Amino acid sequence: MSELTHHYDEVAARLARAAAEDGRSADEVRLLAVSKTFPAEMIRELYEHGVRLFGESRAPELAEKAAALPADIEWHFIGRLQANKVRKVVQLAGVIHSVDTPELLTRIDRIAGEEGRRPVVLLEANVSGEESKAGVPVGELEAFARQAASLPNVDFQGFMTMAPFDAEPFRIAAIFELLKLTRDELEGKLNRQLPILSMGMSGDFEIAARHGSTLVRVGSLIFGAR
Ligand SMILES: *Cc1c(COP(=O)(O)O)cnc(C)c1O
Numbered sequence: 127m128s129e130l131t132h133h134y135d136e137v138a139a140r141l142a143r144a145a146a147e148d149g150r151s152a153d154e155v156r157l158l159a160v161s162k163t164f165p166a167e168m169i170r171e172l173y174e175h176g177v178r179l180f181g182e183s184r185a186p187e188l189a190e191k192a193a194a195l196p197a198d199i200e201w202h203f204i205g206r207l208q209a210n211k212v213r214k215v216v217q218l219a220g221v222i223h224s225v226d227t228p229e230l231l232t233r234i235d236r237i238a239g240e241e242g243r244r245p246v247v248l249l250e251a252n253v254s255g256e257e258s259k260a261g262v263p264v265g266e267l268e269a270f271a272r273q274a275a276s277l278p279n280v281d282f283q284g285f286m287t288m289a290p291f292d293a294e295p296f297r298i299a300a301i302f303e304l305l306k307l308t309r310d311e312l313e314g315k316l317n318r319q320l321p322i323l324s325m326g327m328s329g330d331f332e333i334a335a336r337h338g339s340t341l342v343r344v345g346s347l348i349f350g351a352r
Pocket of ligand 1: 160183204205288327328343
């Protein structure tokens with residue numbers, strides 16, 4: 127087995143153990159392989175190993191890779207999404223994790239309608255309050271969620287967040303727990319299921335899996351340093 131598939135399997139095994147510590151089975155916390163900056167051949171190798179979920183953060187790179195790789199890959203867009211790239215991303219990505227403004231959400235809905243698509247969207251929350259981070263503060267999530275729930279051409283399924291890179295594990299855990307509690311509360315207020323919590327990266331995916339994540343986004347631990 128190659129290094130790459132070995133690293134993937136190792137992350138998947140660690141993820142399954144962490145999910146079990148949270149009383150959940152391995153398939154309740156999915157692993158998104160974040161392939162940004164890495165070549166299509168590496169994605170193909172993991173594809174042949176059975177992996178279907180890949181995450182990209184730039185629209186042109188996503189377009190190039192999607193054109194070169196099998197059509198049954200489920201592409202997730204995880205980066206900052208510029209207005210003029212929405213159409214490309216809507217055409218190619220089944221899930222958009224990084225919806226961080228009402229204007230962007232409205233635009234995704236309109237263009238998805240024009241393209242005959244209905245992407246899954248996750249609203250990005252800035253839970254830690256760090257100014258450098260994208261996302262909507264927790265206090266503004268309800269209004270944002272109501273907007274998402276009202277739009278016909280997006281399939282609003284939950285939330286995404288990033289924890290501070292250098293925080294203590296207990297603080298990272300608290301951030302993930304807070305988003306989970308907020309999601310639980312909004313499910314009641316909006317009377318709809320919001321099953322996806324995209325939380326956890328290479329440095330904190332096990333903490334995330336122990337604190338409610340249903341989808342972790344792991345790049346460098348699988349592919350190597352960028
Ligand atoms: C790059 C990126 C990741 C993966 O980061 P690693 O630390 O390499 O696992 C996850 N989420 C987002 C939003 C990213 O931009």
